[in-house]
Amino acid sequence: MSEQETKPAFPAAKPLPSLPEPEKPQRSGARKWIIFLVIALIVGAAVWKIRKNTQEQSFQGQRMSAMGDRPMPVQTVHVQQKTMPIYLTALGTVTAYNTVTVKSRVDGQLNRVNVREGQRVRQGELLAEIDPAPYQAALAQAQGQLARDQAQHVNDQAQANRYSALLEAGVVSRENAQAQQALAGQSGGAIQADQAAIQAAKVNLNYTKITSPINGVVGLRQVDPGNIVHASDTNGLLVVTQLEPIAVIFTLPEDHLPEVLDLTRQGRKLVVEAYDRSGATHLATGSVLTVDNQIDTTTGTVKVKAVFDNKDGALFPNQFVNVRLVLQQRPNSIVIPSAALLSGSEGNYVYMVKPGDPPAELQAANPPAQQRAGRKGDANTGTATNQNQPHFYVVAQPVKVDLTEGSQVILSGGVKPGDTIVVDGQEKLRSGSRVIPRQSANPNGPRAVNPNREDTGVVSDSQNGDRQQGKQDRTGGQQP
Template identity: 85%
Template sequence: MSSAPISEHETKPALSAHKPHPPLPEPEPPQRSGFRKWIIMLAIVLVVGAAIWKIRKNTEEQTAQGQKMAAMLDRPTPVQTVKVQQKTMPIYLTALGTVTGYNTVTLKSRVDGQLNRVNVREGQRVRQGDLLAEIDPAPYQATLAQAQGQLARDQAQHANDQAQSNRYRALFEAGVVSHEAAQAQEALAGQSAGAILQDQAAIQAAKVNVNYTKITSPINGVVGLRQVDPGNIVHASDTNGLLVVTQLEPIAVIFTLPEDHLPEVLDLIRKGKKLAVEAYDRSGATHLATGSVLTVDNQIDTTTGTVKVKAVFDNKDGALFPNQFVNVRLVLQQRPNAIVIPSAALLSGSQGNYVYLVKPGDPPAELQPAPPAAGQRQGKAGRVASGAGPAQNQPTFYVVAQPVKVDLTEGAQVILSSGVNPGDPIVVDGQEKLRNGSRVIPRQSSNPNGPRAVNPNRAATGVGSDDKGSTQQPQGRSGGQQP
């Protein structure tokens, strides 16, 4: 018997009908879900707590920093002060100059020969007529002796010729000799007389050469370095001299001025005014000497647009030296009763120029810094603030930003037209830490013109001050808190 094959799809339902599905196991109830929730909640609480702690800590640090800054602002600042001066101020031009000897002489030999000796030391001061060097005079003395001998011979010859001329003249008058013979004897006598004059000139020339062997100083001055040592043969045609003598008392300074200032200077000179000139060192801080204008050059240098001016100085102390570079101040006029402050004290702000004026006592309430807000924690900053104030029983001072009006800048000093009064104490050092109403501990500056500044002669304004130890700072410095 054959039977048809049964497919897999037909058998599976049959098997399923005979064997029912077993029941699914029920899920186990969660045992640790509550514990995990507590862990997550605890972590969230910790994170929130850490964030709140960090925020509060930052707030406290900012509060402490603010209180510390407030305490530092209220802490007295040491400053240096000077008093406003009222004095006569010179108005002058500044220039760069070079010191030159009033007279400079290069001594050369006027005759040839061997240099026997140099009678002065290098750097020695000499006076006019002092013997400086000697050249061997023997050849020139011999020439002088020859000229003197020739003179004696020619004198004897002339005496004989003159006697012959007299005899021939007598014979001619007696009619013994001819007129031509008498004239010939007179000519011989004249020739011998001329030979005598020539011999006398030769003697004078020989004496001059002998004198030239002794070289003397033509001026008062100082001997420079020796150019030729004794024993060398020197010639009148040598380009180099033996010695150089420079006159240092008085001494001259040559400087240049812009042609724009020439009319003003010439007008003062034509009126007979003696213009004072002050010489300062290279830095412009040390006063060297005071002199006067000697003359102005007769032409303007077209390449630079300047004119040369020569000033003369006594130089008794030897402060000036030839070829020395100096800063020159040509005083044009004197301004009496000028209100003067150091340029270091002048500051500039949005409202213009001002200075810090020192006043005694505590600053007014409107100038004091705002107190910390209520509820802020003082902590360490509060202790710093409470201990930073001025000591008890000590005088207190504060500063006020005082506006001023500048009239003229004179090197390291400034002439004011208004703003302060003579004798007012002003701050010249330490302004960068100040504000309007800051407490200060004033100390009198040792330099009445404030801290040393830059060279005043390099300022663009071309003016300076009369103080000998001062220099210039730029006008209108900014420092501290602007008013």
């Protein structure tokens, strides 16, 4: 084999130079310490927060435990027995009983306005004056025409009488005599026309003095003196509004219409009370005047018109009022303020105030703070119960709700007239809690607190709110 055959076809590959190994990163020792310190701070802050919350809860628990034995000040009222009105509530608008736009009935210059804006006027009182000169002249002209026609009639009648005599003597023809009678009749008719013209002139002259057609209050003046006014003017001179009496128009749902109509057919006078926009202030008392003759199909309501004397001017046209239509008066009702009624898992109840210390079973359920804390008094407050003061406590008394009328509730059982109940401060109470009863600031029900006192005043005034039936949904205080 030749030398050329033994040579390799390709030269041998040279080995590649090896790459340098990457350097291993080295963690800094300072960085480790920073991470460790951050974790330590977080853990320490969490532990401190937990301990602080535990201490605060313990402090609050001890304080509330100590306060649990202290008498709590509460607002109280007496349960009342009185006549309660049962009513429907509605929204109404005050409307004037009569509104008249006073216009001039004759043309002319407005000489004078004899009343002030806002002045009360009586029917027939002079309001304004139109220049009477043209109408005085027209009256004089009509009177002159009457005098002329009367003289002419006298002459014509005399001629007719002479022709009648000549006709009987056969001197004149019948046609001539009849013609003279006709002339006398024409002049007589002219006299009647003149008398009517005089009457019309007097009426127009009287129209120059504009008087009030009703009793009422004068509104803002529409025309100033000196302007020419016409009988065809649309705005008029003044607007007189009758405010005594005054009307209120309100709507009732058609579901209540049969009940209202039945009462009106019986001849009963349905009392209507008007309150202000907030429903807190009583404005006036009136009665139903009429019920509209049809139901509004778009709203399902019917309009009712009530009338009020409004002697004190409490109602004003276009005023918005809350209306209460009294359907009946329920006598001898047991009534409490709605603020006193609470609702729990076992139903409605009130906190009743009783004199003395709570019974043993209630004291066992609510041990004094000294027994719970193992010390006397309250170190946090530095106070102790005054043993010389009268002692009172409360019990949760279940009640039966008959009807809710606004801010008052009619009960059918559970309490009796004269019982003292809590109306404010129930949130911290439970059966057996000691209390310091105080007179309520609510003028609708508070009285001097004395649980042994009997108080059964009869009142007929209704309180504020809407008619509701069923249980009170208000909750408050602890479960009895």
